[in-house]
Amino acid sequence: MNLEPIEPEHAVELYLDDRREELADLTYSTHRSRLSHFIQWCDERDIDNLNELTGRLLYEYRVWRRRDGNLSKPSLKSQMDTLRVFIRWLESIEGVAPDLHMKVRAVTLTAEENSRDVLLTPAEADGILEYLGKYSYASLQHVTIALLWHTMLRRGSARALDLSDYDAEEQSIAVQHRPDSDTPLKNGHNGERLVALSDWMCDLLDDWIAMQRPNVEDEFGREPLLATTHGRIHQSTISTYVYRLSRPCVYSGACPHDRDIDSCEATGPDSASKCPSSVSSHAIRRGAITHHLNSNVPENVVGGRADVSQDVLEQHYDRRSDREKMEQRRKFLDSL
Missing domain, CATH: 1.10.150.130 (Tyrosine recombinase, N-terminal domain)
Known part of the structure; x- marks a missing residue:
């Protein structure tokens, strides 16, 4: 040939x-x-x-x-x-x-390698949110990270939210599949659901909408909840936020890897992912799901809120140890 x-x-x-x-x-x-x-x-x-x-x-x-x-x-x-x-x-x-x-x-x-173990811990999430609450309150970065952690939404689902999907009175958001206007959900219409929000999450969203959210529409005439001055936030922008903010030097001022922060290659605007501690948006989702499970939220409730089947939840997201699972079951047995 x-x-x-x-x-x-x-x-x-x-x-x-x-x-x-x-x-x-x-x-x-x-x-x-x-x-x-x-x-x-x-x-x-x-x-x-x-x-x-x-x-x-x-x-x-x-x-x-x-x-x-x-x-x-x-x-x-x-x-x-x-x-x-x-x-x-x-x-x-x-x-x-x-x-x-x-x-x-x-x-x-192997099954373990395929599931990946990288996650954002509650302590790390608290550090990031505390930093944002102090220095960048109700900004797009703050709202995006808080929403991902609190709701366990996928990056694409968070991006798909419209202003009208947020119900302040009912304290909820409606996650909807809209493929014809560039915001499909991973599981299509089966992924549609109402997600309850806490008081603090609603307060943050209310302040974002009232004080900082730009009054813009996307190319389809929809009003995105997570918006930039150019319209609906891009998934790559969400990833950039997560990589940048999950660097410990950003939210704690210290480096756990003994690097010189001033000369570290990972401190550049486009190189945050080179930090050994920085994580992807999926690591936030995995960490949030594990945190909910460790907080004794029933698996079916976590699965419904995060749009994850039982099998996928166990293989890819549940990072509890066998002992942690046993002790949680013991608490339920004690109440019988």
């Missing part, structure tokens, strides 16, 4: 352009980010024509990525899975040897 020479960077751009219409914005950005490492590796190896790729070279790339101390095994799996899809696409345009994608070795995860 005659292969057509193609440079790594050009190949990635063609791939992304070809899949632009079928991939969600977040998935598209994720693929671009993951494949940027592959481009870097090709550059370091002086590979300027992907026709040269072999199964052995692809394995060497996997080893190269694995040596990144900040890359977890689940993240390595995700990156290699994306690479396999990319290589398969290259086969379709005669950029690499046929069936080369089958030589991209899969990363196998």
Whole structure:
């Protein structure tokens, strides 16, 4: 088979352009980010024509990525899975040897590894919210972090909220699936629900709406609850807030990793994720769910509030130890 020479960077751009219409914005950005490492590796190896790729070279790339101390095994799996899809696409345009994608070795995860254990602890959440309450009260950052922690909402669900979804009198928010106007829920209409809010969360939302929320609409004429001056907040903005604010140096003024805060690479505006202690928005959700379970909130109540099935709750979110579960069951037995 005659292969057509193609440079790594050009190949990635063609791939992304070809899949632009079928991939969600977040998935598209994720693929671009993951494949940027592959481009870097090709550059370091002086590979300027992907026709040269072999199964052995692809394995060497996997080893190269694995040596990144900040890359977890689940993240390595995700990156290699994306690479396999990319290589398969290259086969379709005669950029690499046929069936080369089958030589991209899969990363196998155990059930524990697949569930991931990174979470935001109650103490860390309290520290972040206390900091925001003191220095950035009722700001978009404050409201966003508080809402994620208090309600256990997914990032996309928080973004989907409209001003009219908040009922101050009933102290609740209505989570609704609106795919036609760019705010779908992960579980579609099955994910729609009413979520009760506490007094302090309502007070914070009331102050946000009265004092700081910009009077804007999104491109569909809807009024987003979490709004910037440009309209509805983006999911990437939520991620940025979480990464930045979960750095201990921000909310505590100290670094648990003995780094010089002034020169630390993770203190840059776009490099917060390089901090070993910073977490993603999903870690807030996992931490909040675990906190609710540790506070003796029944599993079915937590699952209904967070829109999580029992099986998924146990495998991916419940980080209680066996002893913690036993002691909680004991409390119920004592009341019988």
